[in-house]
Amino acid sequence: xxxxxxxxxxxxxxxxxxxxxxxxxxxxxxxxxxxxxxxxxxxxxxxxxxxxxxxxxxxxxxxxxxxxxxxxxxxxxxxxxxxxxxxxxxxxxxx
Numbered sequence: 001x002x003x004x005x006x007x008x009x010x011x012x013x014x015x016x017x018x019x020x021x022x023x024x025x026x027x028x029x030x031x032x033x034x035x036x037x038x039x040x041x042x043x044x045x046x047x048x049x050x051x052x053x054x055x056x057x058x059x060x061x062x063x064x065x066x067x068x069x070x071x072x073x074x075x076x077x078x079x080x081x082x083x084x085x086x087x088x089x090x091x092x093x094x095x
Contacts, residue, residue, distance in 0.1 A: 003051045006041045007071035011095060013040040013088060016067040024066040030085045038092065070095065
């Protein structure tokens with residue numbers, strides 16, 4: 001599923017990562033064992049210019065990795081800095 005599909009569904013999660021981010025590796029391992037219940041996509045911080053151009057305010061917010069954004073029908077609904085499975089689940093539960 002591409003990023004346009006993930007951000008367009010009722011609830012979808014985009015996770016921003018980087019190769020040198022140890023917490024990103026840990027989050028990915030945790031989510032491989034217990035996946036999210038909504039569509040998700042991993043994006044490298046330095047790439048995906050079209051995604052970041054489509055959501056400039058979201059992209060300007062990216063600071064502490066892993067950084068997750070929860071989208072619904074093409075709109076950013078929540079952002080999670082230093083994302084963990086628990087913090088993502090909490091944010092999803094609040095929506």
